[in-house]
Amino acid sequence: MLTFFAFVLAGLGTLGIGLWLRFDPAVSELMALRGDEENLNLICYLLIAAGAIMGFIGFLGCCGAWNQSQCMLITFFLVLIVVCCLEMACAIFAYTHQETIKKYIDNSMYDVVHVQYSRNDDYAQIFDRIQTEFQCCGVKSYRDWLHSSWGKEASSRAEIGIGTSAVGRVPSSCCNVEGLQSYPTTCGVTFDKLELHTYEEFLNINGCSDALYNSAYNNLQLVISLCVLICSCQILGMFLSVMLCCWVNTRKKAKNEAKA
Known part of the structure; x- marks a missing residue:
């Protein structure tokens, strides 16, 4: 029961990550530089939805363990496999594309400095906030x-x-x-x-590129660490659900044999 409850907490943690990224100023301003607020919002809402679903599935696991329901435990196990694979894929993608993220930040900022700052007041305000917050100037200098x-x-x-x-x-x-x-x-x-x-x-x-990248990198490392921790809890949950399902099956067989 405690493991399934921990999975509920893991779901809430994933939901928290989604909310954090949705309202984190540094991430929002970075996406705004490229006009990618919609993509960011989509990712955040997917994380929020995934966290809510994980929490609900963890609740089903708790109910399955409490009621000794093989059907609920098997459903819990199968859904866990899918969710765990998706999370691992996201974590691996984020870790292996860190250099791509840095280039993305550089290109976004150069575009604002060279072109957009004089054309678009929204971009100008965003970049001014970045320069003020991180005490930097320009991209590289x-x-x-x-x-x-x-x-x-x-x-x-x-x-x-x-x-x-x-x-x-x-x-x-x-x-x-x-x-x-x-x-x-x-x-x-x-x-x-x-x-x-x-x-x-x-x-x-000093330029803003490294400062903004370091901020995004620190957030990324935390997200990756949380994904690994959550995935570890999920693997433990899968193992225990299989063990519990086998125990329930063995107990039912023993009851049937006793009645016979």
Whole structure:
């Protein structure tokens, strides 16, 4: 009974993962950068549904064990096999595609910096939140803004001996505490008179790609660990359901022989 109850808890844990991913700001903002909110919501709702189903199946296992019902125990065992295989497949896929996830993050962020930031206010707000929350700037560094359409919108002028390719502004969300507090004019958006590296002391110099990936990676590792833990509980549940089913069958045979 305790094992089947643990399976109910595992189902609730899966449901919790789905809810967590659905409302986690870092994951939501990452998907929003590529306009994949619908895909994210679909995955989260599938996890929520799977967790609810697992909890219900665990409840059936408890009832089967309590009532010594072979039918319920066999159903519990067969459904567990399917669910366990699906979870293992998801965990293996997530683990083996970590580099793909990193490339996805990089491509998404480059697209926002180079193109979408100047065209879409929603993307701009999302990226500003990322830069502020993670205290970062650009994809790999603040220099990425030199190649953005938004940075080129500024009426940059080259001083004597300064090339225009190194002149460009950055959003205010790139500024560090010193830049926000002590720079005499609006920090970031007014950096269009000198080479950008001149203002480095006022900027968060690290890019956002690694920061966002590390956040997603930590979440991914936790999800994988929880999947492995839940799957282990499920394998134990399958083993015990088979043992219990055999015990029920043996007991029924013994009763029939005693009556005969």
